[in-house]
Amino acid sequence: MTDSTVSVKAIKPLTDPKLGSASVADINYLAQATRNAVLPVFLLGNGATTERVTAAIRRLLEAVKLPVVETVQGAGNVSRDLEEDTFLGRVGLFRNQPGDMLLKRADRVIAIGYDPIAYEARNWNAEISARIIVIDEAKAEIDTYFQPERELIGAKADTLDLLLPAIKGYELNQGSRNYLRGLRENVVEDVKLDRNATKDGLVHPLDVIDSLQAHVTDEMTVTVDVGSHYIWMARYFKSYEARHLLFSNGMQTLGVALPWAIAAARVRPKETIVSISGDGGFLFSGQEP
Ligand SMILES: Cc1ncc(C[n+]2csc(CCOP(=O)(O)OP(=O)(O)O)c2C)c(N)n1
Numbered sequence: 367m368t369d370s371t372v373s374v375k376a377i378k379p380l381t382d383p384k385l386g387s388a389s390v391a392d393i394n395y396l397a398q399a400t401r402n403a404v405l406p407v408f409l410l411g412n413g414a415t416t417e418r419v420t421a422a423i424r425r426l427l428e429a430v431k432l433p434v435v436e437t438v439q440g441a442g443n444v445s446r447d448l449e450e451d452t453f454l455g456r457v458g459l460f461r462n463q464p465g466d467m468l469l470k471r472a473d474r475v476i477a478i479g480y481d482p483i484a485y486e487a488r489n490w491n492a493e494i495s496a497r498i499i500v501i502d503e504a505k506a507e508i509d510t511y512f513q514p515e516r517e518l519i520g521a522k523a524d525t526l527d528l529l530l531p532a533i534k535g536y537e538l539n540q541g542s543r544n545y546l547r548g549l550r551e552n553v554v555e556d557v558k559l560d561r562n563a564t565k566d567g568l569v570h571p572l573d574v575i576d577s578l579q580a581h582v583t584d585e586m587t588v589t590v591d592v593g594s595h596y597i598w599m600a601r602y603f604k605s606y607e608a609r610h611l612l613f614s615n616g617m618q619t620l621g622v623a624l625p626w627a628i629a630a631a632r633v634r635p636k637e638t639i640v641s642i643s644g645d646g647g648f649l650f651s652g653q654e655p
Pocket of ligand 1: 620
């Protein structure tokens with residue numbers, strides 16, 4: 367019976383336990399590994415997008431310019447100021463992005479808040495050669511392709527704040543800097559895809575993205591549906607605030623953009639929310655009264 371009267375007192379609310387940072391030994395391990403690395407890279411996932419963690423990542427990147435790739439659910443983590451020195455693009459779905467080349471070449475992948483549902487390691491680490499160190503609050507979901515050599519378990523922001531002084535002064539060597547410069551040019555070159563190749567009367571997807579980008583400010587939230595437009599948005603639409611460019615990755619549920627936009631408008635009532643759908647995705651809810 368779930369509706370009968372109860373006589374016991376209601377359970378009192380509990381205080382959330384506060385996690386501390388990862389252990390000093392584990393943080394030192396990562397600091398040493400970073401210092402010894404020729405090309406370390408940060409792989410930022412959905413779990414790196416809370417306000418505290420994003421702020422800690424930005425503090426660290428301001429002090430130590432390390433290359434960063436985002437999964438599409440980690441979008442917006444890198445600020446405008448840090449973009450030029452650190453950002454090497456988003457990864458996910460197909461292994462054909464500049465960030466994928468970087469993940470393959472890097473001698474340490476430092477995965478922060480990475481959830482395999484965003485981009486399974488069997489795709490980006492098909493050779494099982496990546497040396498992975500994890501920063502997260504719980505132990506990683508391991509498989510053949512994702513076997514971290516160390517896990518820093520604890521409050522991510524606190525862990526990162528302790529890592530900062532331990533790697534301060536580290537700089538990539540000239541060879542790695544040259545490599546990243548070439549890769550960054552690739553990111554830019556890629557966007558120069560031949561837009562004139564579209565037939566008369568049709569618009570190139572990147573032109574749509576450009577005009578949308580010109581109207582979206584950093585504070586606005588953009589929700590993206592699933593379909594071919596999602597791939598263009600995930601790769602090319604820039605976002606400089608975490609949790610402001612939203613994708614239904616993983617299961618890739620079609621039809622989310624409009625209901626998400628309505629929810630976002632309730633959470634951020636003073637901001638403009640933009641919902642992007644194809645006609646298929648829009649019809650999931652567009653006919654609701
Ligand atoms: C609930 C659900 N049903 C089906 C799919 C498979 N699916 C992915 S994209 C897509 C078509 C999307 O078409 P449209 O919304 O017109 O966007 P476009 O591809 O033209 O950008 C379908 C059916 C899915 N991901 N989720």
